[in-house]
Amino acid sequence: MSRDLYDFYRSLADEADARTLPVPETLRRAADRRARVRMTGTALAAAVLVAGVATGTRLALSAEPTPVAPPGGSPTAPSPTTSPTPLTTPSGTPRTSASTSTSPARPGPTSIPDKAFFRLAAANDKGLESFQDTEALPSVCGARFPSDDTIVQRRTRSLAYKFAKNPADYVPDGSYIHTITIYKAGRADDALRELREAVQACPEQQGTGENPVTYRLRLLDDRGYGDASVLFEIRSDARDLEGNPVEGEEVRLIRAIRIDDVVTILWEQGWEGTSAERTQVDADSRRAVAAIESWLGQR
Structure with a gap:
């Protein structure tokens, strides 16, 4: 064995001797801690998933149902809801809804038969x-x-x-x-x-x-x-x-x-x-x- 190779092995042995190996109890506690960390992460992910599903369910239940298209036809859009025209105010001025269209008033009679x-x-x-x-x-x-x-x-x-x-x-x-x-x-x-x-x-x-x-x-x-x-x-x-x-x-x-x-x-x-x-x-x-x-x- 050459002198250089001998010196290399010698320094490696000295370094290994300087480190203290953990006892089995220490290794077991470390392993248990890593296991608990993994379980906590898994539970948290599951909770997030359940919350997401619940939220999605509420949104689906509260959403307006989409009309189903009749066989062989195109989907029918829901009819817009028109609010009834309110009665006149106490002053006599009519309150009309913007969504309500009015037809032109019919002209009155001009002669008497x-x-x-x-x-x-x-x-x-x-x-x-x-x-x-x-x-x-x-x-x-x-x-x-x-x-x-x-x-x-x-x-x-x-x-x-x-x-x-x-x-x-x-x-x-x-x-x-x-x-x-x-x-x-x-x-x-x-x-x-x-x-x-x-x-x-x-x-x-x-x-x-x-x-x-x-x-x-x-x-x-x-x-x-x-x-x-x-x-x-x-x-x-x-x-x-x-x-x-x-x-x-x-x-x-x-x-x-x-x-x-x-x-x-x-x-x-x-x-x-x-x-x-x-x-x-x-x-x-x-x-x-x-x-x-x-x-x-x-x-």
């Missing part, structure tokens, strides 16, 4: 009817109605009626001035409001002539006709055909009814001093509303 006027029931019809240009309302303390400036068209007729209990050849029991008026959009309500206010401001008025009659006006409760209505009465002391006072009272009934932008008025005028009967006026008012609704619905 004959079919817009009601027909009396057969048992009440006297066959006396004529169209004429006359006042739609009696004087109400000389009131003027600004809504008249918004009239599109007005037509008036007069007709006589009889009570169903009376024979056909019996004289009429009453008569009407019946008027239909079209107003500009949204102005028909003004006509009813102005009429109501005029009657309230005119509890009494005097007629004309040598023996003027005192007329007493009064609003009556009214509902169930068209979109809105105004009913009032005019009472006066009864007179004979010569204008002389007689016992009793004479009663006239006037009803104005709004249907959309149309107002119809029944002004009961009696016949030779007869008085209006509410039941007859009510029945003919319902027929008047039905005729106008039919006309507007057929436009």
